[in-house]
Every structure is written in C-alpha cells, then in structure tokens.
Amino acid sequence: MKAMRTVVSLLLVIVTLVPFGCAFAAQDGFTSTYTYNYDYWEDLRESPDAYRVETVLNSSSLGLDVPLNSPQSLYVRNHDIYLCDTGNNRIIQIRREGAVCTVTRIITAIQGSEVAELKTPSDCFVDVNDNIYIADTDNHRIVMVDKDLNFIKEFVKPDDPTFDGVSSFLPSRFVVDSSGRVYVQAKNVNKGLVKFEPDTTFTGFIGANKVVYNLAEYIWRKWFMTKEQRSQTSNFVPTEYKNVYIDNDGFIYATNVAFDEYDLKWDAAYPIRRLNNLGNDILIKNDRYPPIGDLDWVASSSDPAEGPSKFYDITVLDNDVYIALDNTRGRLFGFDSQGIMLWAFGTRNSVDGGFRQAASIEHMGYDLMVLDSLYCTLTIFTPTEYGRLIYEASEQYLRGEYDTSADTWREVLKMNANYNLAYRGIGRSLMRQEDYEQAMYYFEMANDRENYGRAFRYYRKIWVEENLWWVAIIIAALLIVPLIRKRIKIMKWEVEYYEHNHVKKAE
Amino acid sequence: MSTITSRKQSDPAPAVTRSQRIKAGWSRYIASLKYSLHVITHPFDGFWDLVHENRGSLAAANTILVLFLMTRILKLLYTDFQFINSPIQYIDVFEQVASLLLPFLILCIANWAGTTLFDGKGRFKDIYMAMCYALVPYILLQLPLILVSNIITFDEASFYNVLMGISVIWCVFLAFVGLMEVHDYGPLKTIIFLFATVFGACVIIFLLLIFFSLLSDAAGYIVSFVREIVFRLY
Numbered sequence: 001m002k003a004m005r006t007v008v009s010l011l012l013v014i015v016t017l018v019p020f021g022c023a024f025a026a027q028d029g030f031t032s033t034y035t036y037n038y039d040y041w042e043d044l045r046e047s048p049d050a051y052r053v054e055t056v057l058n059s060s061s062l063g064l065d066v067p068l069n070s071p072q073s074l075y076v077r078n079h080d081i082y083l084c085d086t087g088n089n090r091i092i093q094i095r096r097e098g099a100v101c102t103v104t105r106i107i108t109a110i111q112g113s114e115v116a117e118l119k120t121p122s123d124c125f126v127d128v129n130d131n132i133y134i135a136d137t138d139n140h141r142i143v144m145v146d147k148d149l150n151f152i153k154e155f156v157k158p159d160d161p162t163f164d165g166v167s168s169f170l171p172s173r174f175v176v177d178s179s180g181r182v183y184v185q186a187k188n189v190n191k192g193l194v195k196f197e198p199d200t201t202f203t204g205f206i207g208a209n210k211v212v213y214n215l216a217e218y219i220w221r222k223w224f225m226t227k228e229q230r231s232q233t234s235n236f237v238p239t240e241y242k243n244v245y246i247d248n249d250g251f252i253y254a255t256n257v258a259f260d261e262y263d264l265k266w267d268a269a270y271p272i273r274r275l276n277n278l279g280n281d282i283l284i285k286n287d288r289y290p291p292i293g294d295l296d297w298v299a300s301s302s303d304p305a306e307g308p309s310k311f312y313d314i315t316v317l318d319n320d321v322y323i324a325l326d327n328t329r330g331r332l333f334g335f336d337s338q339g340i341m342l343w344a345f346g347t348r349n350s351v352d353g354g355f356r357q358a359a360s361i362e363h364m365g366y367d368l369m370v371l372d373s374l375y376c377t378l379t380i381f382t383p384t385e386y387g388r389l390i391y392e393a394s395e396q397y398l399r400g401e402y403d404t405s406a407d408t409w410r411e412v413l414k415m416n417a418n419y420n421l422a423y424r425g426i427g428r429s430l431m432r433q434e435d436y437e438q439a440m441y442y443f444e445m446a447n448d449r450e451n452y453g454r455a456f457r458y459y460r461k462i463w464v465e466e467n468l469w470w471v472a473i474i475i476a477a478l479l480i481v482p483l484i485r486k487r488i489k490i491m492k493w494e495v496e497y498y499e500h501n502h503v504k505k506a507e
Numbered sequence: 508m509s510t511i512t513s514r515k516q517s518d519p520a521p522a523v524t525r526s527q528r529i530k531a532g533w534s535r536y537i538a539s540l541k542y543s544l545h546v547i548t549h550p551f552d553g554f555w556d557l558v559h560e561n562r563g564s565l566a567a568a569n570t571i572l573v574l575f576l577m578t579r580i581l582k583l584l585y586t587d588f589q590f591i592n593s594p595i596q597y598i599d600v601f602e603q604v605a606s607l608l609l610p611f612l613i614l615c616i617a618n619w620a621g622t623t624l625f626d627g628k629g630r631f632k633d634i635y636m637a638m639c640y641a642l643v644p645y646i647l648l649q650l651p652l653i654l655v656s657n658i659i660t661f662d663e664a665s666f667y668n669v670l671m672g673i674s675v676i677w678c679v680f681l682a683f684v685g686l687m688e689v690h691d692y693g694p695l696k697t698i699i700f701l702f703a704t705v706f707g708a709c710v711i712i713f714l715l716l717i718f719f720s721l722l723s724d725a726a727g728y729i730v731s732f733v734r735e736i737v738f739r740l741y
C-alpha cells in the first residue's frame with residue numbers, strides 16, 4: 001500500500017512537471033528548430049546542430065574606433081579575413097589564429113594611383129600571391145594592388161558599344177580565376193558577368209540570365225496596355241546575379257534572387273548556378289528537388305521574412321560542399337556536390353547565430369564566417385562532431401573508402417536517425433559487400449528506388465537460384481494439374497459414352 | 508425480418524420454403540457476380556442484359572464496389588515502395604474511401620438527374636449497377652499487380668505501368684458502354700451526357716458546400732445566442 005502511494009505520488013510529480021519542462025524547452029528563442037533537414041516527404045525534421053557559433057565579432061570586440069557601417073562582403077585567404085566596411089570606405093584585415101581574431105590592417109587608400117582613397121569598396125579578392133583586388137565601386141573600377149598596397153593595374157568601364165547605354169561602371173561583386181581573369185557583376189549590367197583578361201581588356205559577357213516573364217503578363221502588355229502605360233513600366237530584362245564565388249576547379253558559383261517563386265520547385269528558377277567557362281550552368285541536381293533552400297514557404301508579401309529563400313552569397317568548401325546564405329530567414333544551407341541538402345540552420349532572431357541582413361559568407365577550412373550588414377557583426381561557426389562526421393563520411397566515399405565511410409555514416413545515424421544520406425551511404429557499402437537484403441532495407445529507409453531496384457535484382461536472383469526446385473515444382477504443378485484434370489474429364493466422358501451405348505444395345 | 512416474411516407469405520406462390528428461398532437467392536447472387544466476367548468481355552450485350560434481362564443484382568454491385576475500395580487501399584499499403592509514392596504514415600483509410608465513394612455516388616446521381624430528363628431509359632439503380640460492374644477490370648488487374656510489384660524491380664517498371672494503364676482504360680471504356688446501353692443512347696449523346704454529368708456533379712458539390720456552410724453558420728448563430736443568454740443571466 002505504501003509502495004503504491006509512493007508510485008502514485010511520483011507519477012503525479014512527473015505529470016505536473018513534464019508540461020513545465022516542455023514549456024521551458026519551447027521558449028528557446030526560435031519558433032521552430034535551429035538546425036534541420038528535409039525528409040523525403042518534404043517534412044522538416046529536427047536535427048542535431050551541424051555548426052555552433054564560436055564567436056560573434058562586432059566593432060567593439062574588434063577594437064575599432066569607427067564602428068562598422070553596412071559592411072558588404074568578406075574574403076578569406078589562409079588565415080586572413082578581409083572585411084569590406086563599405087559605408088566607411090575601408091577594408092579591414094583580420095587575422096584569425098586559433099580562436100583569437102585581431103585586426104592587423106585597415107586599408108583606406110592605395111599607393112601609386114591617381115585616385116588613392118577607396119570609395120564604397122563592396123567586394124575584394126586576394127590571389128595566391130597576396131595581391132589584393134578591390135571592387136572600388138564609386139570610383140568605377142576594380143583595382144589590383146600588391147600586398148603592400150602598391151598600385152598594379154585597374155579594370156575600368158570597357159570601351160565597348162555594349163556599354164553605351166550604361167552611365168557608369170559600378171562593379172559590385174567579382175571573382176578572379178587562377179590565370180588572373182576577372183569576372184565582374186556590375187550594377188545596371190544585365191548581360192551576365194563582365195569578363196576582363198589579365199591585361200585589363202574587356203572580352204565579353206558570360207552566363208547571362210534568361211529573361212524572366214510570364215505568359216499572363218506578356219498578354220496583358222501586348223494587348224491591354226496603351227503605349228503610354230507600356231513605356232512607363234519596366235521592360236522584360238534579364239536579371240543580375242546577386243553574388244559570385246569561384247571554386248578550386250575554376251567554376252563560378254553564382255546566386256540569383258530574381259525569379260518567379262513558383263518556378264523554384266520544378267527547377268526553372270536556377271537560384272544557384274555553377275558556370276563553366278562558356279557560361280553554361282553545370283550544377284548537379286540529383287536530389288528530389290533542386291537546391292532551392294527551404295522547400296516550404298509562405299508566398300512573398302511585404303514581410304521580408306516570408307517568401308522563398310534568397311541566396312545573397314555562396315561559398316564552396318574544399319570537399320565541394322557548397323553553402324548558400326539565405327537572406328530571407330537568415331539561414332545557411334549546405335549541399336553536397338550532388339545537390340543533396342546536408343543540413344540547414346539559422347534564424348532571423350537577434351541571438352548569436354541569427355541574422356537580420358545576411359550579406360556575405362566565407363569559409364576558413366570547415367569554419368564558416370557570416371557577415372550581417374545590419375547588425376554589423378561577423379559570426380564565426382565551427383562544425384560540431386555531427387557536422388564533421390557528415391563531411392568525413394562524404395569525403396571518404398569520394399576517396400573510394402566505401403567501408404570506412406559506411407562506418408562513419410553509422411555514427412551519423414546514431415546522432416540523427418532521420419538522415420537519408422546516411423542510409424543511402426550504408427546501403428551502397430552493403431551492396432558492395434554483397435549483403436543485398438540489408439542493403440535493400442537501408443535503401444528503402446532512404447527512399448532510394450533506383451539503388452533498391454539494383455539490390456533487389458541481385459537478391460531475387462540469389463533467391464531463385466536457392467529455391468529453384470520449389471519454383472520448378474510449383475510451375476510444373478500449375479501446368480500439369482489442369483492437364484490431368486482435363487484428361488480425367490475426357491476419360492469419364494468416354495466411360496459414360498461407352499456405357500450409354502451398351503445400355504442402348506442391351507435394350 | 509418478420510415484416511419481410513409476412514410480405515413474402517402474401518405472395519401468390521407460397522409453396523417455397525425458407526431454406527429454398529435462401530438457396531435460390533444465394534445462387535442468384537453468385538450468378539450475378541459471375542455475370543460480371545461476361546460483362547467485361549462482352550460489354551455491349553452484357554450491359555444490355557444486365558439491366559434489361561435482370562441478369563445483375565444490387566448485392567453483386569455492392570460487393571464489387573466494396574472490393575474496388577479494398578483494392579484501392581491494399582494497393583496503397585502493399586504495393587512495393589518502388590512503384591508507388593504513398594506516404595504510409597499519412598494514409599487515412601476513411602479519407603481514402605470517402606474520396607472515392609463520394610465522387611462515385613455524386614457522379615451517379617448527376618448522371619441520373621441529367622439523363623432522366625432527356626429520355627434516358629436507366630433508373631438510378633441501373634446506372635449504379637452498370638457503374639459498379641464497370642469497375643471489375645480494375646479489381647481483376649490491380650490485385651495481382653500488387654503481388655507482381657513485389658517481385659519486379661524498378662527497371663522493369665514498364666511492364667507494370669502498361670498493365671496499370673490497361674486496367675484504367677478498360678474501366679473507362681466499360682463505363683462508357685455501360686451508360687450507352689443502360690440509357691439506350693447513341694455514342695455521341697453519351698459523350699455529351701458525360702460532360703453534362705461532370706458539370707452536374709460540380710453543381711451538386713457546390714450546392715452541398717453552400718448547404719453545409721449555411722448549416723454551420725446557423726448552428727454557430729444558435730450556439731452563440733445561447734451562450735450570450737447564459738452569460739447575461741448567470
């Protein structure tokens with residue numbers, strides 16, 4: 001009796017405390033989970049954190065006299081972070097060693113050029129020889145200086161008929177390839193990326209966006225608008241890229257935010273592109289949906305936190321994982337080289353790891369750096385064990401170490417049982433070990449029909465070979481039994497016929 | 508039960524005993540069920556005799572409809588996952604049944620409502636029976652296909668898909684011929700009334716929606732009215 005009373009009171013305590021615990025757990029600052037992934041049914045699945053905030057740097061923690069003013073862009077080379085403090089006409093060079101970040105240099109002017117002072121620098125790039133390229137936007141140039149800031153050359157408005165309509169050359173984002181060619185996204189230029197040779201000559205455009213228009217709008221303009229109305233609305237023009245990044249293989253990743261949000265899911269919007277040197281998009285999309293960020297959103301409205309993900313920047317890790325920075329909800333999306341989402345995290349809330357105006361992302365090894373141009377903060381993320389395991393497993397697979405990669409995926413599954421890619425990875429390894437039945441289980445968990453079919457074919461072959469006798473007997477039975485029955489029927493009929501005739505004769 | 512027996516006793520042929528009647532009813536049910544195999548292979552004669560020669564029965568039609576619904580659900584649950592994209596965790600059996608049964612009945616009603624004004628010969632019972640008998644190929648092909656799906660692979664899907672297509676096309680053809688024979692219409696008139704039926708079904712659904720929304724408004728009004736009174740008085 002006493003024991004029962006204890007049990008009952010304990011239960012009561014638990015029942016009263018559990019709701020409190022849940023309430024506290026729910027008030028952690030985010031409306032839903034921070035890190036998540038999508039399952040096969042497009043449902044959002046909570047996941048362990050792939051990245052954690054290491055530190056958030058702001059003007060005071062960097063020890064800057066003049067606080068940051070709408071910084072636009074980041075660049076990372078080795079251990080140096082270059083931060084374009086656009087509003088203050090300067091570039092801040094920060095050295096990161098271990099977890100310590102110190103400002104080593106503040107670039108406001110260059111030497112040996114007619115125009116020395118920088119004016120709204122909006123992007124920069126540092127090549128392997130430490131030469132610095134700066135998009136000096138309001139000086140209408142991209143200027144290249146050596147590591148001591150001595151002027152080398154500048155890329156200015158091309159003397160070309162295609163630029164006749166453009167009043168001034170306003171480079172906003174650019175990349176430089178290994179041989180020194182410069183690809184520029186300039187404001188008011190919508191023919192694609194402006195391409196300069198290393199000797200500063202202009203050689204054309206690559207990767208022009210296609211013109212975006214819809215049928216209804218076209219018909220409306222063509223037949224229902226007066227000439228005056230038509231001249232007042234904007235023409236159908238191709239859109240500009242938002243940001244560019246060049247990966248180790250020399251392919252340019254470009255993000256685009258001007259698209260029809262209904263085109264996203266059936267892969268007609270191309271928010272992320274990987275351009276080859278002809279300007280063709282060669283991004284691999286092997287998932288059910290193209291890499292578009294969030295799969296579920298409220299249609300765009302005046303609220304900036306609604307609508308589809310809009311990638312303001314992108315960075316590519318050394319293992320070909322690319323990470324896109326979504327400005328709509330301040331989120332980061334990691335995709336592997338096959339276009340499969342590895343994880344997503346982030347929020348718009350004003351907490352560490354949340355962004356209001358996410359402007360730029362860069363990486364230093366596996367660490368990620370994100371610049372918020374409204375909060376004027378630089379957030380540094382480091383991967384957790386979970387995030388590291390995901391990278392490790394996919395790198396092992398790329399190197400051909402299939403069995404160790406399966407073991408790593410098993411570790412991932414221990415932390416996140418909803419991770420599709422892990423099931424697929426284990427399945428592929430099991431199939432190589434010819435354990436088809438287990439492989440089928442894992443492929444089914446990953447909803448991978450093609451590989452399941454492959455494993456199933458081997459499984460079926462083995463099954464039929466083992467049970468050949470039974471199969472033969474059943475097929476034979478199916479064929480022979482009706483034959484015998486028919487034969488018996490005929491015999492019966494013959495007997496009756498014979499008897500009938502004899503009876504008649506006897507009469 | 509007693510009412511039925513009393514009515515039966517007033518029949519002019521009282522010589523039949525109860526067990527004989529049950530036996531006769533049962534054999535008629537089996538015969539009408541077997542007759543569905545004749546209907547799907549000889550649709551023109553089959554549907555005519557089904558209705559005008561009294562070869563079909565409502566009991567058999569109901570059985571076929573239930574079997575059809577069961578096939579549907581078994582298909583969602585047991586087709587190999589390579590061939591069907593059904594989120595098993597979200598499947599609600601009652602929802603699935605309702606989403607098939609309601610359109611089926613509404614289309615039957617709409618067809619009856621339309622054709623009865625334009626000298627269609629079929630009564631509602633005839634239309635319902637013909638439509639149910641038209642579902643037989645779906646059951647006969649899809650049930651084995653569930654098994655087949657579990658022994659073929661993703662690459663061999665074309666075989667599966669062809670049989671799936673045949674089962675549906677066969678059903679649609681049977682429904683068309685069935686309506687033609689039941690109403691004694693020509694093909695053109697049948698096609699016209701197929702469109703009219705779809706339109707009529709839309710009207711019925713629209714009216715139902717209005718009816719239920721008005722009903723819920725009225726109920727809400729009464730509930731809030733009572734609440735207000737309770738609130739004021741106590």
